[in-house]
Amino acid sequence: MKTKVKTHILLMLLVFASCAWAQQPAAKPTFGIGSTVDQYPEVEWIKGKPVTKFDPEKTYLIECWASWCGPCIEAIPHLNELYQKFKDKIVFVGQAVADQKERMVAVVEEQGANMAYPIAYDHQKDFDRKWLKPAGITSIPRTLVIQNNRVVWTPHPDQMSAEILQLLVDRKFDPAVAEALDPSKIYQHITDLIEQKKDYQKAMSMVDSILHKKPYDDRGLELKGALYQKMDKPVEALAYFQKKFEENPTEKVKRNYYRTLRINKKWEYLDNAAKTSLNKNPGDYASISALLESTSEMKASGGFKAIKPWIDRFIAANGNPVALRNIADSKSYFPELKKNADLDQSLFKAAEKSLSIDPDNLDFIHRLVRRAWENNDKNAAIKLAENTRDALSKKPSKQKLTNILTELLASLKKDILPTKEQFKLWSNELLQSAILRAKKI
Numbered sequence: 001m002k003t004k005v006k007t008h009i010l011l012m013l014l015v016f017a018s019c020a021w022a023q024q025p026a027a028k029p030t031f032g033i034g035s036t037v038d039q040y041p042e043v044e045w046i047k048g049k050p051v052t053k054f055d056p057e058k059t060y061l062i063e064c065w066a067s068w069c070g071p072c073i074e075a076i077p078h079l080n081e082l083y084q085k086f087k088d089k090i091v092f093v094g095q096a097v098a099d100q101k102e103r104m105v106a107v108v109e110e111q112g113a114n115m116a117y118p119i120a121y122d123h124q125k126d127f128d129r130k131w132l133k134p135a136g137i138t139s140i141p142r143t144l145v146i147q148n149n150r151v152v153w154t155p156h157p158d159q160m161s162a163e164i165l166q167l168l169v170d171r172k173f174d175p176a177v178a179e180a181l182d183p184s185k186i187y188q189h190i191t192d193l194i195e196q197k198k199d200y201q202k203a204m205s206m207v208d209s210i211l212h213k214k215p216y217d218d219r220g221l222e223l224k225g226a227l228y229q230k231m232d233k234p235v236e237a238l239a240y241f242q243k244k245f246e247e248n249p250t251e252k253v254k255r256n257y258y259r260t261l262r263i264n265k266k267w268e269y270l271d272n273a274a275k276t277s278l279n280k281n282p283g284d285y286a287s288i289s290a291l292l293e294s295t296s297e298m299k300a301s302g303g304f305k306a307i308k309p310w311i312d313r314f315i316a317a318n319g320n321p322v323a324l325r326n327i328a329d330s331k332s333y334f335p336e337l338k339k340n341a342d343l344d345q346s347l348f349k350a351a352e353k354s355l356s357i358d359p360d361n362l363d364f365i366h367r368l369v370r371r372a373w374e375n376n377d378k379n380a381a382i383k384l385a386e387n388t389r390d391a392l393s394k395k396p397s398k399q400k401l402t403n404i405l406t407e408l409l410a411s412l413k414k415d416i417l418p419t420k421e422q423f424k425l426w427s428n429e430l431l432q433s434a435i436l437r438a439k440k441i
């Protein structure tokens with residue numbers, strides 16, 4: 001039953017996924033399709049050629065995203081593919097909004113050439129004030145397309161295709177035509193065939209038609225994997241995704257292959273596939289997670305101790321604080337990790353690196369300090385609290401958390417670990433402080 005629910009949720013998310021954040025929408029949107037634009041809002045350009053003033057002879061595609069938004073990250077390969085095809089004809093911008101700079105930059109660096117288009121950061125919330133709030137936009141990813149100094153289209157990135165972008169290049173764009181060509185409608189139809197009509201054969205035929213034209217279409221691969229699961233065809237799924245993995249291990253191919261191997265309990269295959277990927281990209285989170293799982297299931301000689309070098313290389317190569325935090329927490333899922341002091345030290349280093357990139361996480365700080373303290377490594381607990389406090393003290397907006405960490409540090413230096421109840425009180429103080437700040441915006 002659990003598997004069926006997960007598959008259903010996956011299929012729903014495939015159609016139109018987005019993330020919302022705590023922002024009040026405009027009572028009546030005053031910015032959107034038809035609005036005239038002249039100057040780009042004041043932002044910090046992380047990479048690529050800055051855009052300051054709009055040129056009526058050019059077309060601009062501005063993708064609003066954030067590092068914490070899963071659907072935004074999922075959209076990056078699709079956007080990068082469009083960028084590579086149209087970069088000489090359309091100006092692309094990845095506009096980070098409602099984000100933390102350190103976390104966002106880490107994602108950009110980790111993506112590398114897979115996120116080749118220019119990136120801007122809304123450091124003073126000017127983009128949010130002038131465009132997002134007046135447009136009533138409270139969820140991302142969202143794209144703003146500008147042509148002739150006017151907003152002409154505001155799609156979800158999944159609605160964009162090379163065919164539609166070519167219309168923009170040819171100056172023949174029409175919203176009605178774009179709607180008719182919307183690729184998400186095809187995926188919605190396939191999803192309805194799967195979930196409502198249970199017509200798996202017809203759905204598979206449509207998916208195969210998509211993959212015949214675009215062999216590595218992200219949505220097509222996800223749907224094919226889900227269909228194989230619905231049709232109870234594990235052998236066919238294994239053969240299909242293994243071949244795809246050997247030909248071109250894109251992120252979607254890799255995830256579907258790993259999932260198929262897990263379903264079929266092919267742990268040795270999963271182990272080999274994960275190591276193959278990690279040899280090419282030591283910082284690949286999906287692959288290090290797969291390696292941890294295969295090691296746990298295989299119970300091979302050497303166990304987790306044998307994969308410590310892989311974990312250390314991952315920590316050195318990965319710059320995503322969320323991925324590092326998840327690896328640091330992996331011993332919650334694999335109790336065997338607790339038995340090896342060297343591995344535990346590696347996981348603690350992953351946690352320290354995560355906090356060095358994204359120190360704004362009191363719950364994680366609490367868990368790490370308590371973990372070090374209870375392992376009789378009080379100096380490590382004090383050093384962690386001190387380094388995190390010092391990193392946050394440079395950010396005026398984080399004054400409240402800085403003060404809390406100063407209190408924590410004073411307590412630790414008195415050889416007192418604050419109670420869990422005290423940390424809960426501090427967390428509540430942070431929440432109330434955030435609510436007050438939000439009301440002032």
